[in-house]
Amino acid sequence: MTSDRLRGHVDLLLLSVLEDEQAHGYRLAEAIRTRSDGTFDLPEGTVYPSLYRLERDGLVASRWERVDGRRRRVYRLTRRGTKELARHRADWRDFARAMEAVVA
């Protein structure tokens, strides 16, 4: 799927992965690709601007940690991020249901 069609949904994808695990940028990109069976193959560089924005908005927090002997910036969901994810998810389900009803 092209990155243009995914634009606007990257935040939801990132927050969803972070709900299950704390992760660094590469792990997040990999998780999105794996969970979508390779359908969401984003240019990996697009993950970081989104993460920086989410962090600025207080939805995720990050810190440098040593992972596998290397220093990585590890991201985690904040309490506010958890609430925002629930809201995003509800919106998405409404949207998907409506699209399904019209298109299918």
Next chain:
Amino acid sequence: MTIDVYLAELERALPRTARLRALREVREHLRDSAAHYRSAGLYEKEAEDRATAEFGPAAEVARRLGAELAVGETRLASVLAVLGVAFFVFPLYVVPENVLPPAPWPEQPWELVVLQRVAIAFWVFAGGFAVASALFACTRWAVATARSLSLAALSLAVSSLVSVALVARWFTLTPVSAEWGIAAPLALACVVACSAAALWARSSARRLAGSSR
């Protein structure tokens, strides 16, 4: 493209303030990605080429990263712009009124009156735009923040330049005295500091404007 070449290109394209954290994160990401492709059977060079290609064009990544990081920087710039405008009261009012030698003329020459009024008018504009940018910076209105910060920076720069002309003209119209040794450098230092702050705010605003493209 190898990881080193990609990072060098990214470093050139990234704003200086965004480099440290972004380059570290991207380096680790590319190393992970190349390791993944090596484990899948690619040679070192091919693995790095693939990792950098998957990451996206360096110029585009730099533009987006710089724009995101500029948002935080712009919040700080907005606050500094407000402080800069407040501080500008020194070269505009405190120094001329209290430090400069008393004016030898019964009525202030017209050019000084004009220069002072123009400087004050742009100072007021700068204050208004700086406050607006600080308020917009608390919202998601990046374009409004960038525009008002740019206008605050430009107004402050114009006010600075007019103030330099004012101080210079005052200097030529008054006899040289001991006070000038303090007043002139002090006023010019204030003006230079405010101009530098204005330029920095303007560059921040430009990067922030990039996020809305």
